[in-house]
Each structure stands twice: as structure tokens, then as C-alpha cells.
Amino acid sequence: xxxxxxxxSTLSASVxxxxxxxxxxxxxxxxxLAWYQQKPGKAPKLLIYKASSLESGVPxxxxxxxxxxxxxxxxSSLQPDDFATYYCQQYNSYWAFGQGTKVEIK
Amino acid sequence: xxxxxxxGPGLVxxxxxxxxxxxxxxxxxxxxxxxxxxxxxPPGKGLEWIGSIFYSGSTYYNPSLKSRVTISVDTSKNQxxxxxxxVTAADTAVYYCAxxxxxxxxxxxxxxxxxxxxx
Numbered sequence: 001x002x003x004x005x006x007x008x009s010t011l012s013a014s015v016x017x018x019x020x021x022x023x024x025x026x027x028x029x030x031x032x033l034a035w036y037q038q039k040p041g042k043a044p045k046l047l048i049y050k051a052s053s054l055e056s057g058v059p060x061x062x063x064x065x066x067x068x069x070x071x072x073x074x075x076s077s078l079q080p081d082d083f084a085t086y087y088c089q090q091y092n093s094y095w096a097f098g099q100g101t102k103v104e105i106k
Numbered sequence: 107x108x109x110x111x112x113x114g115p116g117l118v119x120x121x122x123x124x125x126x127x128x129x130x131x132x133x134x135x136x137x138x139x140x141x142x143x144x145x146x147x148p149p150g151k152g153l154e155w156i157g158s159i160f161y162s163g164s165t166y167y168n169p170s171l172k173s174r175v176t177i178s179v180d181t182s183k184n185q186x187x188x189x190x191x192x193v194t195a196a197d198t199a200v201y202y203c204a205x206x207x208x209x210x211x212x213x214x215x216x217x218x219x220x221x222x223x224x225x
Contacts, residue, residue: 001169034211036153043202043215044153055213087153091211094166095143095155 002026002090006098012106019075021101023088028068032092035064035073038100039084047086048073078103108133110203110216118197118223124190128203128216129183136161136181141206144177144188146199147218154199158206159186193223 003026013019023033031051036044046055048064051071061076075082083105088098114126128142135142143158157167159177167175176189190197200220204212 032209036211038153043204043218044212045215046211046213049211049213089153089155089211091206091209094168095158095206095211097153097155099152 002029002093002096004088004090004096004098006086006088006101008101009099010102010104012104013078014106015078015080017078017106019078019082019103021073021086021088021103023066023071023073023098025069025071025090025092029090029092031067032090033064033066033071034089034091035062036087036089037082037084038087044087075103108205108214110205110214112201112203112216112219114219114221116220116222118193118221119225120194120223121192124188124193124197124201124221124223126188126201126203126219126221127185128187129185130205131184135179135184135186139207141166141208142179142186143204143206143212145202145204145212145215146197147202148196148199156188156190156201195223197221198223 005024033051035048038044052064085100085102109131118124141158144156157177174191179186200218202218203216205214206212
């Protein structure tokens with residue numbers, strides 16, 4: 001099984017900050033990685049697919065990069081609506097999620 | 107606009123079988139371009155993929171749950187279903203149904219339904 005590890009688990013930031021979240025796979029997954037945003041009581045929302053492709057309708061301040069085993073999600077300028085929990089997910093072999101990164105207000 | 111809606115009992119007794127149905131509207135479950143899946147999230151915890159099904163009936167299950175999971179599809183009703191047997195308190199979670207493309211992650215999700223395992 002492929003394990004996904006995100007860091008950090010919690011991130012405190014202010015509006016306007018540049019935020020980076022890291023996701024590591026236990027084995028290579030090429031670019032078969034997605035990023036989701038989840039707010040309390042809501043279903044996850046797809047932000048990024050194939051490691052760096054922006055889902056339609058997602059603001060351009062979100063970007064993804066990486067391939068193989070190391071990936072990052074970057075929010076270029078954090079907005080009030082961005083305080084949420086973010087999950088990575090590999091879809092190279094079955095489907096597995098990281099444990100999540102909560103972005104909270106500093 | 108595609109919509110998915112989970113339905114089923116919100117309370118299940120330990121050792122019994124959890125049964126949920128996902129009704130798809132605004133699109134056909136028989137499309138050859140998509141898989142349909144179940145994902146769960148225990149309260150305050152992360153997401154866990156349970157399994158996926160193609161309209162033809164081909165299934166893929168999380169190896170950690172495979173012995174207890176059955177996912178089926180009813181194309182005439184535009185629905186797919188989840189059965190999880192021998193449940194324990196550890197199976198208490200919000201259960202989501204979702205759609206994904208052939209080489210694409212889950213892009214449409216239901217709102218989720220909380221299932222509590224308790225006597």
C-alpha cells in the first residue's frame with residue numbers, strides 16, 4: 001500500500017501570507033496526486049489534479065508542484081476563505097489520502 | 107449539474123451490516139468515463155477511501171476493508187450502494203459518495219451522511 005504523509009499537521013498563518021504544504025508518498029506515484037480543501041461540515045473540494053493542474057473555478061493563488069514522491073501545495077496570498085483543512089490524495093495505485101493539514105488563523 | 111446524495115440509516119448496531127445508497131442526478135451512472143466511490147471520515151479525523159465501482163460492476167476495494175465491503179450498482183435507478191459488514195464503533199464516520207474520472211481524482215461529492223455504530 002502507498003502511504004501519504006503531509007506536513008505540517010497544523011499551520012498558523014495570516015491573511016496575505018504565502019503558505020506551503022508538503023505531501024510525501026511512500027513510493028513513486030509519478031504525478032498522480034490531487035489536493036483537496038475541506039471546511040467543517042462540508043465535503044472536500046478538488047483544487048489540484050495531476051500534481052499541478054488547477055481544477056476549473058479554483059483561484060489562481062492555489063498551485064501545486066512535484067512528481068515522484070514529493071509534492072507541494074502553495075497558496076500565494078492567503079485569503080480569509082482559505083482557512084480550512086487540506087488533504088493530498090494519490091491515485092496511482094488505488095486511492096489514499098494524507099492525514100490532512102489544518103490552516104488556522106495566526 | 108451533477109448531484110450525489112447519500113441515504114441510509116444513521117444508526118447501526120455493532121456486528122450488524124451498514125447499508126448506504128448514493129443516488130446520482132444530473133448525469134448518468136452508466137457513463138464509461140467515470141468510476142463511483144465511497145469515502146469515509148471518522149469524527150475529527152482524516153479521509154479514508156473505501157472502494158469504487160464502474161457501471162459494468164467492476165469493483166476496487168481498500169485492502170484494509172476488503173473482507174467486509176461490498177459495493178454494487180443499479181443502473182436502472184442511477185444508484186450505487188455500499189454494504190459494510192460486522193461493524194464496530196471504529197466504523198462510526200461520515201460516509202461520502204463521489205465520482206471520479208478514469209485518470210482523475212474525485213471531483214463531485216455528496217454532502218455526506220453520519221453513520222453511528224452503537225447499541
